[in-house]
Amino acid sequence: GENVGLHLPTLSVQEGDNSIINCAYSNSASDYFIWYKQESGKGPQFIIDIRSNMDKRQGQRVTVLLNKTVKHLSLQIAATQPGDSAVYFCAEILYNQGGKLIFGQGTELSVKP
Amino acid sequence: SQTIHQWPATLVQPVGSPLSLECTVEGTSNPNLYWYRQAAGRGLQLLFYSVGIGQISSEVPQNLSASRPQDRQFILSSKKLLLSDSGFYLCAWSAGSAGYGYTFGSGTRLTVV
Numbered sequence: 001g002e003n004v005g006l007h008l009p010t011l012s013v014q015e016g017d018n019s020i021i022n023c024a025y026s027n028s029a030s031d032y033f034i035w036y037k038q039e040s041g042k043g044p045q046f047i048i049d050i051r052s053n054m055d056k057r058q059g060q061r062v063t064v065l066l067n068k069t070v071k072h073l074s075l076q077i078a079a080t081q082p083g084d085s086a087v088y089f090c091a092e093i094l095y096n097q098g099g100k101l102i103f104g105q106g107t108e109l110s111v112k113p
Numbered sequence: 114s115q116t117i118h119q120w121p122a123t124l125v126q127p128v129g130s131p132l133s134l135e136c137t138v139e140g141t142s143n144p145n146l147y148w149y150r151q152a153a154g155r156g157l158q159l160l161f162y163s164v165g166i167g168q169i170s171s172e173v174p175q176n177l178s179a180s181r182p183q184d185r186q187f188i189l190s191s192k193k194l195l196l197s198d199s200g201f202y203l204c205a206w207s208a209g210s211a212g213y214g215y216t217f218g219s220g221t222r223l224t225v226v
Contacts, residue, residue, distance in 0.1 A: 008154055034215070043203050043217035044157070089156065091215075099145060099207065100172075101215050103157040 008087060010108045019077040019111075023090030023104045026071065030092035034101070035064055035075045038087045047075070047088075077109075085111045115140035119204045119218030126225055132177075132191040134221050136204030139185065144206040146187040147215075148179055151201040163187060199225045 013019045025033070031052045036044035050057045050064045050073075057064050063076040073090050090104040119136045126132060138144050145164050149157045159172045161179035169179050176195050180188045187204060204218040 008156070041201075041220070041222070043205075043220050045217075046215070100159060100162060101147065101205070101207070102159060103149075106156045 008106045008108045010110060012110045012112060013080050015080060015082060015111055015113050017080055019075075019080045019084070019109060021075045021077075021088050021107045021109065023073040023075075023107075024071055025073065025090065025092050025104060027092060027094055027102075028068075028071065029094065029096045031095050032093040033064070033066060033073055034091045034093070035062075035073075036089045036091060036103075037084075038089065038106075040086075044089060080109075080111050082111045082113055085109055115206075115216065117204065117206055117216055117218045119221060121221060122219065123222045124224070126194050126223065128196055128225055129193045132189070132194050132198070132223070134189040134202055134204075134223075136187045136189075136218055137185055138206045141206070141208070142184060144185065144208065146181060147205040147207075148187065148189050149203040149205065149217075151203065151220075153200075157203065161189070194225045196225050199223055 034049045035047040037047050038044045048059045048062050048064050050066050055066050061078045065074045077084055087106050087108045089106040091101050094100045094102060116139045147162045148160045150160050151157045161169055161171055163169050163181045166181055166184055176198060177189060177191050202221045202223060205215050207215045
């Protein structure tokens with residue numbers, strides 16, 4: 001469900017390290033999940049997506065893992081760079097509710113040079 | 114290619130004044146359209162979504178309303194703004210049939226004073 005009233009948790013990593021950002025979702029009927037990156041003052045940008053019939057998907061420097069048993073998503077960023085500093089949101093599409101995109105809480109990633 | 118336009122980028126309005134934010138999509142037909150609001154340091158909250166002309170679904174009770182007078186135009190309005198209406202407003206669209214591939218506009222920063 002939505003956690004829009006909570007302050008964002010933060011994750012601080014050293015440049016070059018790997019980052020892992022976690023997200024819990026609530027709707028077991030969700031079929032499709034997306035990770036977004038949002039830089040200050042801008043709209044969210046698509047990073048990577050995954051369907052519920054998969055447990056892992058890889059992109060360029062990013063990997064998304066899905067554990068449907070515990071309703072958990074994670075985003076792994078390899079060799080984190082200063083340009084990766086942003087807020088990261090997971091989102092689920094609720095097809096049983098007209099295909100609405102519902103965002104999770106979000107995590108602020110800060111990369112130290 | 115599809116593009117989404119949202120304006121204005123920033124807006125400062127006095128309490129009690131009306132509001133009209135506009136969002137238009139180009140390069141597609143019959144998109145699903147969405148309005149989200151994001152308070153500072155918070156997640157994105159779905160306000161309204163529309164699956165067709167004149168079809169508006171409201172997600173949360175509030176001081177705002179939405180309209181879709183044309184297939185690719187989505188308008189967010191208020192008759193009298195409240196201080197609590199301040200925030201970052203984002204319009205988004207997705208393919209009408211499947212809901213995949215949400216794309217966000219650049220957002221409007223609204224400050225009610």
